[in-house]
Amino acid sequence: MSDDRASRRLPVLISIVVALMLAIAPMPNWAIPFRPDWVALVLIYWSMNLPRTYSVGHAWLIGIVLDVAHGTLLGQHALVLSCVVYVTIKFHLQLRLYPVSQMALTIVPLLGLYEFLLFWINGVAGIHAPLATYWGPVLTSALLWPLVTLVLRTVPYRSRASHM
Amino acid sequence: MAAGTDSQHRSPRLASLGVRFLLLCGLSITLLIVDQRENHLDTVRRAVDAAVEPLRTIVDAPVALWQWINDTTTSRSDLLLDNNRLRTERLLTQARLQRYTALEAENARLRAMLEATSRVRDRVRVAEIMSVSPNPFRHSIVIDKGTRDDVYDGQAIVNADGVVGQIINTGLLSAQGLLISDPDHALPVEVNRTGLRTIAVGTGEFDRLDLPFLPNNADIAEGDLLVTSGLGGAFPAGYPVAIISKVERIPAMSFAEVSAQPVAALNQIREVMLIWQSDPSSDSEVGDE
Numbered sequence: 522m523s524d525d526r527a528s529r530r531l532p533v534l535i536s537i538v539v540a541l542m543l544a545i546a547p548m549p550n551w552a553i554p555f556r557p558d559w560v561a562l563v564l565i566y567w568s569m570n571l572p573r574t575y576s577v578g579h580a581w582l583i584g585i586v587l588d589v590a591h592g593t594l595l596g597q598h599a600l601v602l603s604c605v606v607y608v609t610i611k612f613h614l615q616l617r618l619y620p621v622s623q624m625a626l627t628i629v630p631l632l633g634l635y636e637f638l639l640f641w642i643n644g645v646a647g648i649h650a651p652l653a654t655y656w657g658p659v660l661t662s663a664l665l666w667p668l669v670t671l672v673l674r675t676v677p678y679r680s681r682a683s684h685m
Numbered sequence: 686m687a688a689g690t691d692s693q694h695r696s697p698r699l700a701s702l703g704v705r706f707l708l709l710c711g712l713s714i715t716l717l718i719v720d721q722r723e724n725h726l727d728t729v730r731r732a733v734d735a736a737v738e739p740l741r742t743i744v745d746a747p748v749a750l751w752q753w754i755n756d757t758t759t760s761r762s763d764l765l766l767d768n769n770r771l772r773t774e775r776l777l778t779q780a781r782l783q784r785y786t787a788l789e790a791e792n793a794r795l796r797a798m799l800e801a802t803s804r805v806r807d808r809v810r811v812a813e814i815m816s817v818s819p820n821p822f823r824h825s826i827v828i829d830k831g832t833r834d835d836v837y838d839g840q841a842i843v844n845a846d847g848v849v850g851q852i853i854n855t856g857l858l859s860a861q862g863l864l865i866s867d868p869d870h871a872l873p874v875e876v877n878r879t880g881l882r883t884i885a886v887g888t889g890e891f892d893r894l895d896l897p898f899l900p901n902n903a904d905i906a907e908g909d910l911l912v913t914s915g916l917g918g919a920f921p922a923g924y925p926v927a928i929i930s931k932v933e934r935i936p937a938m939s940f941a942e943v944s945a946q947p948v949a950a951l952n953q954i955r956e957v958m959l960i961w962q963s964d965p966s967s968d969s970e971v972g973d974e
Binding site (some may be wrong): 529541542545546549576577578581584585586589590594596597598599600604607610642646654 | 701703705706709711712713714715716717719720722726730733734736737740741743744745748936
């Protein structure tokens with residue numbers, strides 16, 4: 522039973538590791554302000570579809586790893602990701618109702634929350650950047666959301682299709 | 686199976702979600718505060734970083750591979766071209782290097798002369814700024830020289846551009862200095878062009894001093910350089926202080942409103958110089974030599 526569960530969790534773990542790798546992958550300078558929030562996207566997907574398996578605790582731990590990988594204040598991404606996942610789980614039933622195309626729009630508030638909290642913590646810590654630089658990732662992430670869902674749908678996280 | 690247990694425990698799980706969320710929020714905020722103020726979390730950071738390192742390597746792999754392919758497939762003609770270019774470059778640098786030895790000797794000679802002249806005038810020592818006052822209304826700095834280095838109260842602090850301030854408090858290994866922009870600081874100056882004497886008072890802004898005691902008919906104009914007059918006793922004469930930035934003559938008032946911009950960028954300095962004024966007697970001794 523536990524082996525079975527572990528084998529089902531492995532693909533999810535791999536998807537998160539891939540997201541982490543995309544988050545630290547080298548990019549040309551002009552593209553860096555538009556780097557999508559890969560980790561946030563993947564975490565939103567899993568917490569939306571498996572809200573009881575992947576929860577704020579996982580988001581927090583992954584956030585710590587992301588903090589270290591990005592060299593930001595320890596706890597910044599942890600706090601922000603757990604906030605986003607918490608809101609996602611609270612509204613997961615409503616969010617799942619929409620078709621993928623409209624979901625790209627409904628996910629904008631979540632990503633906006635993510636970027637705004639990052640901006641806020643940076644501001645409190647004395648790292649000032651214009652607010653406008655935080656909107657690029659929201660845009661690219663929302664545009665990539667349908668792609669992310671299509672890819673993650675192929676991940677075999679359940680042996681049975683019915684998980685409602 | 687899993688779905689069944691999920692729906693059975695729905696309400697307690699959801700309730701505990703909020704609690705867990707709040708706990709994690711508290712934990713993150715604590716981490717944030719500790720991480721910003723202290724360095725205790727460096728070990729944690731290093732441990733997690735070790736786990737992230739393989740990911741970095743994998744992510745960098747395509748770039749590294751591309752470079753490796755580029756390096757290994759460079760053609761022979763490219764290599765020859767490179768080789769030729771490097772050879773000529775080496776010749777050029779060698780020729781330039783020969784000139785540098787001559788320049789170096791000249792530099793040493795000039796430096797020795799400079800040191801001799803500075804010894805005739807004032808003794809100067811470089812100090813580093815250790816901290817600045819966090820209070821925005823108090824413009825003071827702490828430097829890394831104290832009474833052990835013969836620093837005394839009221840000693841003048843300058844930097845390469847001009848006057849910075851004076852010492853107000855001395856410890857054994859450090860001393861506190863007051864910047865000329867502090868509202869409590871006043872400095873006897875004279876206008877370099879005319880010799881007009883007056884007092885420059887700090888305003889609490891790093892880029893402005895006020896000259897409140899100039900009559901309306903005083904001969905002063907924007908762009909005039911203020912230098913220390915040496916009359917207050919604390920500062921040696923002739924160090925540049927500020928440049929007049931605004932002169933406003935209001936006929937109804939007895940004094941003109943004059944402000945000046947300090948020539949030393951008071952909020953951008955890292956090193957300052959302490960000045961020991963030389964006695965006239967020792968001056969003449971050196972001069973006799």
